[in-house]
Amino acid sequence: MAEYGRYPSHNYAPSAPPMPDSYSASRPPTEGYAYPPPPTSHSYPYPSPWASGAGGSYFPPGTPPEVIRSFQTVDRDRSGFIDESELQAALSSAYQKFSIRTIRLLMFLFKNPSNPSKMGPVEFAALWGCLGQWQAIFYRFDRDRSGKIDSVELKDALISLGYAVPQSVIQVLVSNYTDSYGRGALSFDNFVECGMIVKGLTEKFKEKDTRYTGSATFSYDDFLMMIIPFIVP
């Protein structure tokens, strides 16, 4: 049993925030939300006839009103889809400033299969639920209440999700997000970005290491296709 994998399968554990596997090129688009739904009811994985009033797209049943309101506030053209700057506006007003870099990663991970540069109600609701879970983890592990996650806090947070990330990786992650004093620390958007990267890469690794040996074999094509989407957004 390798140290990275404390969970018995590569499915998302309840305490680990869900992240759609939408960057896998080999998967048919109909499988778009094949992951188990997160514990909260507002991320129901398929569209339903419950209309959002926005151009024929639908929010899943049980979507909290504030999620719908947030979406409709930024979708000014009422197209039923929002682009990256609209998503940035929505999340920055609901949470705190989201960098465009984090927004691009989120757009990529939660993209609409039929229109990758836009996000519809279904993806938005799933993302919102997911961010709520990351936020709970952020508050839980920001033990000094600094509003930032430092390297020790990050390591503990990732371990709580089942990811025993080596110290060298923690250092590289944190050193890229420095506060105004040059100390490595992650604001909420940085934390979401790091968390989703570690989670996404670990899940990809586990797919090739089903017996938890701690090592995995990749073809060159799979290797590039798995990594590049995390690098280029």
Added chain:
Amino acid sequence: MAEYGRYPSHNYAPSAPPMPDSYSASRPPTEGYAYPPPPTSHSYPYPSPWASGAGGSYFPPGTPPEVIRSFQTVDRDRSGFIDESELQAALSSAYQKFSIRTIRLLMFLFKNPSNPSKMGPVEFAALWGCLGQWQAIFYRFDRDRSGKIDSVELKDALISLGYAVPQSVIQVLVSNYTDSYGRGALSFDNFVECGMIVKGLTEKFKEKDTRYTGSATFSYDDFLMMIIPFIVP
């Protein structure tokens, strides 16, 4: 023989721009420039007593005067080291606008082992020589003289360097750099970024696939440590 590796070893071939392997955490700092020097003389891999006049740091012998001038112009405090915004100023004036994202990747890849947030004369000269080679490739493969590299041009450029990157990866790469018409196309800094990412990841892959089988096995720690530095800058 896997299709990605047309070169007999994982050393840098003459037509492939060199990139220091400085992100490998497992390598002792004394090996900082262990790669074969590129064909041009101005990237001599070790410091020499040929003073730059800048705070005790040295340019390698044969460094072209314009490289030294460019460095000294941006190193206003004459510390002998430049930071990321100084590097951005130097490269943007020598070439064209370099995005801060590309600059961060370059700082990371060409970092000074003893001071990772700064770049000294040795690293700057190596980077300059490397960029000159990427520029030659850019011009050679921008066949329509658009000033941008499109997906077909990128694929051909990477193949010419020995990297048979699958079409799916080309699409993901290019789709992240769209021109004002929404068409995927790479400006020079985007091209350098993509090229160095593909090159860096391919070299890492080849290190684990020394017999060119087209597949490679990684431990979880190696896997994360190899990829994360490309993702987070």
